[in-house]
Amino acid sequence: MGSHETKKLSEEEIIANIVLFLLAGYETTASLLSFSAYNLALNPESQRKLRDELRECPQLDYESVAKLPFLEAVVCETLRIHNPVTRVDREAFEDYVLGDTGITLTKGSVVAIPVHALHHDPHYYPDPHRFIPERFLGDNLNKVKPYTYLPFGGGPRNCIGMRFALLEAKLALARVLMDYEFSPCAKTEVPLRFVNTRPGLLQAVSIWVNVERRN
Numbered sequence: 001m002g003s004h005e006t007k008k009l010s011e012e013e014i015i016a017n018i019v020l021f022l023l024a025g026y027e028t029t030a031s032l033l034s035f036s037a038y039n040l041a042l043n044p045e046s047q048r049k050l051r052d053e054l055r056e057c058p059q060l061d062y063e064s065v066a067k068l069p070f071l072e073a074v075v076c077e078t079l080r081i082h083n084p085v086t087r088v089d090r091e092a093f094e095d096y097v098l099g100d101t102g103i104t105l106t107k108g109s110v111v112a113i114p115v116h117a118l119h120h121d122p123h124y125y126p127d128p129h130r131f132i133p134e135r136f137l138g139d140n141l142n143k144v145k146p147y148t149y150l151p152f153g154g155g156p157r158n159c160i161g162m163r164f165a166l167l168e169a170k171l172a173l174a175r176v177l178m179d180y181e182f183s184p185c186a187k188t189e190v191p192l193r194f195v196n197t198r199p200g201l202l203q204a205v206s207i208w209v210n211v212e213r214r215n
């Protein structure tokens with residue numbers, strides 16, 4: 001398309017985008033917040049550390065939440081263990097030879113990238129089922145190998161809402177944690193069970209935690 005040409009979205013495309021924004025934009029962030037509450041309830045030391053960091057912060061707003069390293073680490077580690085989107089797909093537009101592997105992807109073949117499996121591979125993440133936010137703190141960040149951490153996918157078609165989702169989730173979590181404490185209750189499932197009727201999305205059968213107001 002030349003730089004002066006314009007393309008209008010058809011009504012169908014507009015509706016498709018609205019549906020995508022509601023599904024992709026709402027449910028994924030809601031899952032992230034539920035899984036964060038669950039992980040913090042089961043890991044009181046991380047919850048205490050995070051609350052200490054938040055207390056040091058004079059004001060919780062757009063500028064400041066982006067600069068809190070432990071909040072970032074808690075969100076990243078939640079997105080590693082409980083990544084709301086478990087798999088991303090790509091389709092070959094043309095025949096493509098994969099380096100010197102001898103494998104040719106023929107035009108039209110679909111490649112599924114198993115994000116959840118990568119995030120739980122002990123080779124990349126030792127003790128992969130343990131919630132350890134410190135994996136995403138300071139120098140440890142350099143140990144995260146490119147393309148082994150893909151909660152928002154990768155490349156030019158990665159998640160368009162990533163920055164917004166991270167900001168929204170961090171602000172919500174920070175505000176709630178200042179006034180409330182998460183802890184396990186009798187109904188808290190360890191480990192969680194997941195429904196298998198929604199391929200590509202991680203949905204727990206149920207997430208229960210105790211939420212108590214702090215003085």
Ligand code: HEM
Pocket residue numbers: 020021024025026028029032083084085088089150151152153154155156157158159160161162164165166
């Ligand atoms: C924690 C929250 C979120 C997670 C974990 C998430 C995850 C993802 C993933 C894994 C993809 C596929 C990327 C790929 O194939 O490489 C994606 C695509 C997309 N996401 Fe998100 N997302 C989140 C929030 C949002 C929000 C808030 C919006 C909109 C406001 C959004 C809109 C989209 C759209 C439109 C796409 C398709 C992009 C394209 O095909 O070019 N997402 N998301």
